[in-house]
Amino acid sequence: MTVTYSSKVANATFFGFHRLLLKWKGSIYKLLYREFIVFATLYTAISVLYRFFLTGSQKRFFEKLSIYCDKYAEQIPVTFVLGFYVTLVVNRWWNQFVNLPWPDRLMFLISSCVQGRDEYGRLLRRTLMRYVNLTSVLIFRSVSTAVYKRFPTVDHVV
Secondary structure: OOOOOHHHHHOOOOOOHHHHHHHOOOOHHHHHHHHHHHHHHHHHHHHHHHHHHOOHHHHHHHHHHHHHHHHHHOOOOHHHHHHHHHHHHHHHHHHHHHOOOOHHHHHHHHHHHOOOOOHHHHHHHHHHHHHHHHHHHHHHHHHOHHHHHHOOOHHHHO
16 A cells, blocks of 8 residues: 655654654554564563562573574574565565656657658657656656646646
8 A cells, every 4th residue: 555645754843753653554653563562561571570580590491491592593594584575675666667657668669650751640649649648647646746746736737
């Protein structure tokens, strides 16, 4: 889901930024706050248990158990998982970039298919390219806030 909030970010003050985080519909904080609360609660409970309720021998056993678990956590290296994630994100970005509708590619196709050196052929090619540019502007208006600010209404597009 794409949520555009660029105009709200541009107008946010330094001390009002935390309110902006709670307004975001596509925020990572709203996605992960339940897991964070569970993690913080469990971490606090284990820390309190370790510091105040365990005896010396129980603390040593807990430390050995922690070292044992850490040894097996190293079998899946974090760099591998991070590299896989970065590759996935970059591939998504590259696919979006490659699939952008470039008007010049379509212009070459139109100029090779619409024949004629007379006035009618020239006007037909120009009209088709105007329609291509119009569709590009209409599509980019719904995706990009910069294009939407440049063409806020249909009258501006005309």
